[in-house]
Amino acid sequence: MTFNPIEVRKDFPIFTRTIRDGKRLVYLDSGATAQKPQSVIDAEVDFYRLHNAAAHRGAHQLAEEATDLFEGARAKVAAFIGAAVDEVVFTKSATESLNLVAYAMGNAPVGNRFHLSTGDEIVVSQMEHHANLIPWQQLAARTGAVLRWFDVTPEGRLDLSQIPQLITDRTKVVALTHQSNVLGTINPLSEIVAAAHAVGAVVVLDACQSVPHMKVDVTELDIDFLAFSGHKTVGPTGVGVMWGRSALLEELPPFLTGGSMIADVSMTTATWAPAPAKFEAGVPNMAQAIGLGAAVDYLSAIGMDVIAQHEHALTQDLLAKLLDINEVAVVGPLNMGNRGGAISFTVAGIHPHDLGQFLDSQGIAVRTGHHCAWPLTRSLGVPATTRASLYLYNSVEDNDALIDGVKSAMRYFK
Amino acid sequence: MTFNPIEVRKDFPIFTRTIRDGKRLVYLDSGATAQKPQSVIDAEVDFYRLHNAAAHRGAHQLAEEATDLFEGARAKVAAFIGAAVDEVVFTKSATESLNLVAYAMGNAPVGNRFHLSTGDEIVVSQMEHHANLIPWQQLAARTGAVLRWFDVTPEGRLDLSQIPQLITDRTKVVALTHQSNVLGTINPLSEIVAAAHAVGAVVVLDACQSVPHMKVDVTELDIDFLAFSGHKTVGPTGVGVMWGRSALLEELPPFLTGGSMIADVSMTTATWAPAPAKFEAGVPNMAQAIGLGAAVDYLSAIGMDVIAQHEHALTQDLLAKLLDINEVAVVGPLNMGNRGGAISFTVAGIHPHDLGQFLDSQGIAVRTGHHCAWPLTRSLGVPATTRASLYLYNSVEDNDALIDGVKSAMRYFK
Amino acid sequence: MNLDTLYQEVILDHYKNPLNKKLSPTFDAQVHHINPSCGDEITLNLTAVDGVITAITWDGVGCSISQASVSIASDLLVGKSFEQAEAISDDFVELMQSKGKKVGDEAVLEDAVALAGVSQYPARIKCALLGWMAIKDASIQAQTK
Amino acid sequence: MNLDTLYQEVILDHYKNPLNKKLSPTFDAQVHHINPSCGDEITLNLTAVDGVITAITWDGVGCSISQASVSIASDLLVGKSFEQAEAISDDFVELMQSKGKKVGDEAVLEDAVALAGVSQYPARIKCALLGWMAIKDASIQAQTK
């Protein structure tokens, strides 16, 4: 294989800096946010330096160029996830994308297919990130719908045996994470999607941890809505994507209202433009969307399959090395089937926060805590864990640095 | 005065490029979006190249640096508008800021001071941008409240004589633009604020067109909420500010829900962190907030009073020169009291869209249309106008280029 | 790019002296279309007999491109069957989306080829299409009547 | 920065052998505090007689910093009046916010000065304050009882 993470790292300027008095940066926190290649930074900079103007709002050359670049980014993202161009909505983050879907459903009047009321049910899982849990809690509270959820088995898998109880005629929405940001579990979707569609429910996929790491095709998955964040996809901060089937976007009411999303406006009423404009009120986050376009170009040039393969091998390596340490317990699947590169673990006798701090002193960046999935970590009896999350620029030497770090920490906190 | 727009222009890399085959860029569209100084671009780039990590979410050095930079930007913005640090909420845009306030009020339960229902009234004006009109229309529709509005006089001023009729015991919210993006009118606030507070209503100020152009101090203005956009303030796209009085932010329910805005979460319930975190769900738009911090640094170094003075003089010059042309009619105040640098006008016999296109061919960027204030332009009988909007990098030569352009267009479309 | 490729003489002529710009008292379908990005509006009446368009009249405000385009269309498509009109309309849309790469078939589009230059100004394509979309919409309504 | 400035011997000692880590059966105020950014939790009981704190006991999960800090505070503040405890607590908060610029007055803060290094690690300040904030909260509740 010609893929070499050490070469890839050269595309990412942050790896030229050092940590804590000269130590090499071992960045194992891509699950929180990914580093940025120079091409993404350049795309944003070029926009500001050469083409900055309000897209869709001017008849002048800069506005034309800004529009072309912005819409060009939309086309790139659409191709990246196997979607039609007008189905891609730029948001500020996956969090906004998921809130958009939930709030827009809350805006649906009686008669609209998204209208929810008492007797309706929303199904999530116990392994959701807060961003795919609280918006549905709130929607349920506002509409009278009931929130139900898949449990997580002790080995960190969804309990699919619950499908018949959970997904019923009352189900209107099934909102699920594609890959758990804590456990690394990749959820199998086909059975759930089929069950949801059989009862007329829509499936909302939180793809924050899958789109950056493997080929995700919305058409193949047969889902209805999808959310992901630019910043975890080697793209800029301040941009996310909400994808929806075009027929559904037509029926879904808007969320944010304001400029550029209207068909007509009077003092007391307004009607809406077609999607995606309907969901993009205001002057958009142009530079960030354009940066995200450059990010998916970057990832595509390497190949999502190559990236997934690389991460798979690295994850297998790190899991094995971690499990070799007696004091370490991994929280999440130990076998590599349907398993991504987020590895949460505990070390007996060392609180994750202390372990993270120690690793930091060695130049190793990990995340500690509940990882915004508090109901999950509580249900697993580990209120906090340490998480290493792998990406294309990580290598076996990073894994070894982590293992060394854990062992040194055990000596330090002995 | 040592202020020289030609020197200022050197800070903005876009002015090194040319338009339509070598013509000088005469950018008169800052009302839509402002150009960016190199220091703002550099701030974003430095963040990505050196400090990128998820703020508030890691115990490692990069996360610490990202947090410091992000919170440092908040402190800069707070100082810029005379606010306390924890009162500044970063959003993606003014549009989101205004939607945030409206939706959060919609989330207020009975007993909360923001709860709205039948019998309550929301007051706006006829000169609002869609971003400060439609969110309130929608809130009214959702809650049963009634939307009322100030009319605009033929010379483009708010009709303050309506205060006693409009602001009554039923009024819960008064949402107003500080400066009209179409007319250039700067609205006098003290009387309205006093009337609103006397009846217990809150005042929401759309400061999109004022914060970039003059000293705005939320404490002096005695308002309750304020919104503005980074991109109009020589800052990045994808960032806005929602400011609220801290006692009000405490009572206001959250809007977007997800990570980093919680106090505690179970599968079915959640409680909230204090502001500003409560209103900033998800990994924030860090690079953009930091860029906005650099933007307000840039503006402060020049001085908002100096900028306002410069724009005042330029506006006076351009108004006089436009009115010298018989075929030109200015839509908005002709006298310079409480008047900012957005100048909308029509030219007899030439549709604004054609005029804009002609000016573009000369390298002059203006905006044409209803400027996202359709109810206003319709009420004034000019469904579309041409708008020149001035900023610190504009000069008298830009004004002259516009005047020449208008005259040439009159010959072209004779 | 030269502005004259956009504002051809034919266009300015139609703009100054628009054809059929007076709403007929009778019609088979009446539509009202708006261009939300610039505020241009058009009301358009269409009459048809036995599947053939016999009259298109309109009124509205708009820029030279939108006014000239509807003026041209309201002349060109009269006397055509709905199928023919749709085919011509499709050709025109294709021309508009050609980014300056097509010149248009004058045998089919007649005066409308003068609008070819619009395809190089993306923000103006909607102006040129406003009238054509109104006619399309009115045709559907007239046919389903 | 050297990690040892953060993890002083005193801290690790308190972490391994925390003082007063066993909830008393009786109390004047009981509070439950959470650090939402990392999930650490503490339950704390406080007893006072005539304006003087006579007992602080607690239980909870957390990192060495949070556990050592509450252990130290639960020892230091017993026998102090509410006013004295508040003054000491204010000193401690100031030390934590000093970004490494203060060392703390050992006469006032005793073992708590060992936590001075925390002020150089912004993400850990909340850990160090968790127990102190719980005591503050419990004091208010006990006083208004």
Ligand SMILES: Cc1ncc(COP(=O)(O)O)c(C=O)c1O
């Ligand atoms: C007065 C006014 N309000 C609100 C907005 C909306 O700002 P944004 O599009 O940046 O959200 C604008 C600019 O478009 C404006 O001029």
Ligand SMILES: Cc1ncc(COP(=O)(O)O)c(C=O)c1O
């Ligand atoms: C699974 C998952 N969902 C949602 C989110 C929220 O993404 P963001 O914070 O970028 O909005 C994250 C990351 O924080 C995540 O890992």
